[in-house]
Amino acid sequence: MNQKTGNLTLDYLDADLAGTFKSTAGIGSADDKQVDALAAELNENGYVILESIISKEQLDTYREEIMPHLTRTGRNNFEGDKTQRVYGVPGKIYAADxxxxxxxxxxxxxxxxxxxxxxxxxxxxxxxxxxxxxxxHHDDAFYHWPRPRPHLGAATIWAIDAFTEDNGATVVYPGSHKWGPGAPPADAKVVKAVMPEGSCVLFLGTTWHGGGGNETDKPRLAFTAQYCEPWCRTQENYFLAVPKEMVKSRDEAMQRLLGYSVHPPFIGMVNGMHPKRCLQDD
Ligand SMILES: O=C(O)CCC(=O)C(=O)O
Structure with missing residues (x-):
């Protein structure tokens, strides 16, 4: 707080004020040059493919644990008549972490x-x-703020089965994150995120995309994680969807992502304190 004017200063707005639970921002780790190049590609094209970055064992565990939850097909053409979906995955299994x-x-x-x-x-x-x-569609559409505009989120779609030309690989419109209002023009370039199992396509919340049609005789299994800015409302309410015991047993990175974190100076607080205190009090 600026003592003379009483105005909030920028320093204050960015300050990590929590005493006990310090910010865990910056949990990523990778080679800086590689990350710079990927971020530049993402900013330029609106999407980037990260090939073969999880192990066969992790894929197998996810497949085994998610399959019993995939019991229902969609309720509308967006969810898909022949697409099985399960929401709130972090509240059901750990294998997507x-x-x-x-x-x-x-x-x-x-x-x-x-x-x-x-x-x-x-x-x-x-x-x-x-x-x-x-x-x-583009995932940020439910945040009603006119385009063109900065993204408020980003998403990954992970190929648990390899994504091929004809099994429903995600379709992406390169550069569409920079477009204004309205649907893509009929002649817009579109690409399929064809990639080996264990890869993901990462795109910005403003990038137009959709699940592809599956013309094969086998299912296309995927996992999607969507992220949002720390001051946006999340689509899923993880305070209700993830049992506290499942939050407690997770690492700091997951706890932060699930909302047990503060966007400085105080978004996310509970009674003026860090939300992680709520994981301690019983
Ligand atoms: O399944 C996919 O490839 C895309 C899914 C998607 O974009 C969605 O359901 O919002």
């Missing part, structure tokens, strides 16, 4: 989002044979 808090993804997001960005949605998606293409 290596994707949600992947160090390379975190490091790239640290370059394009404010410190202490949050997880906004964690969803399992299984596109079944015969599914048609999902309506294209």
């Amino acid at each position: 290596p994707m949600i808090a992947h160090p390379l993804v975190m490091a790239v997001l640290d370059r394009v989002m404010r410190p202490n960005f949050l997880l906004s949605q964690g969803q399992g998606i299984n596109i079944l044979p015969g599914e048609v293409a999902q309506p294209i």
